[in-house]
Amino acid sequence: MSIGLADNTRPSQRRRGTERTEHRFDLSLSENPFPPLPSVLRAVNETLAQANRYPEFLPRRLPRLIAGHLGVEPDQVIVGAGATGVAMQIIQSLTGRGDEVVFGAPTFDGYPIMAGMAELETVPVPLDKAGNQDVWAMVRAINKRTGLVVVCRPHNPTGTVLGAAELKAFLCAVPARVPVILDEAYVEFLGAADHIDPLALLARHPNLLVLRSFSKAYGLAGLRIGYAFGRRELAARVRKLQLPFGVPAAAVAAVAASYAAQPELAARTLRITTERETLRNALRRCGIAVPRSHANFLYLPGPGVATALRRAGIAAKAYPDGSARIAVGDPAADTAVLQALESLR
C-alpha cells in the first residue's frame, strides 16, 4: 500500500491552470495534498478514451453507487459538480428571491457567494469565541422569511465540530418548513466518537439534506464530484433542476475506484490528521491559539499570521483580522508554516 506523498512532485507546489503560482506552497483551498491513487487515475483514464461520447442524460449510475455505499435509496441522492454545485442546486430549487439564508460566519465562502447569485438575503451569525457555530443564535435568527439554514460539521474555517446532542437539539429547533443543509464536506476526517448516523437524523427530519464532497478526504477536487442525500420527497424537489449531461463518466469511475480503495484512502486521511495534530501542537507552543480541528486544515488566529505566511511564500486563506486558514498534510509545507510563524509571538 502506498501512502507516500512522494510519487509526484511536491504536491503543494503544483500549477493552477497553466500558471505556476508565485507561492512556494499553496494551502489556501483546504485541498488534499496527495495526488489521486494510481487505481483511481487508471479508472478515470479508461473513461477518457470515450470522451467523444456524452455521459448519461440524467445521472443514474453515480446516485446508485453512492446510495449503495450509504445504505439509502438512489432517489434519495442528488449528485453534481462538487458539493458547491449541489448546494447551488438546493438553493435554486428550494428558496426564492429575497428569502433569508442563515449560517455561522465566517463559513465556506461559497455560501454567501451563492446566496448573492440567487438574490437571497444573508443572515451571518458570528461564531462564538472558540470558533464554534452558535446554533442557538442561529435558531433565534430564523423567522418567517428564512428559506434555508446551513450548518457545517466540521465547520470551515475553524475545524470545530458541533456536539452530537447539540446538533440534534438544533435540528429539532428549526421549523420543519425550513430546509437545512448539514454540510459534511470534511466528515471523513472526524474521529469515530464524533460520527453521527445521518440516517437516524433523516428519519426525524424531512427538511434535512446532508451535503458531502469527494474533494477533500477523497482528494478529487479537480473532478468536481459532490452529493446530497435526504428524504425522497425533498430530494425529488432538488433533482428537478438536475443539469442534463452534467455528470461526466469519469466521475462515476473515480467514485467506484475510490470506494474500492477505502483502506488506502483511510491511511492517507490518518497521515493528514496526524500531521495536523503535530503542527497544531507546535504552533500552540509558539503561542498561537489554534483551535482543535476535525478537518484537513487549521485556523490560525491573527493578527499578522496571514501576512507572515504570505511573506514566506505560503498562500493561505486570509481573514480581515489577519488570521489565516491553511490546508495541512504535506510535511514540507507544514515545516515551512512553522518556520514562518515561529518568530511571530
Ligand SMILES: Cc1ncc(COP(=O)(O)O)c(C=O)c1O
Ligand atoms: C464546508 C464546505 N462545504 C463545501 C465545500 C465545497 O466543496 P466542493 O469542492 O465539493 O465543491 C467546501 C470547499 O472548500 C467546504 O469547505
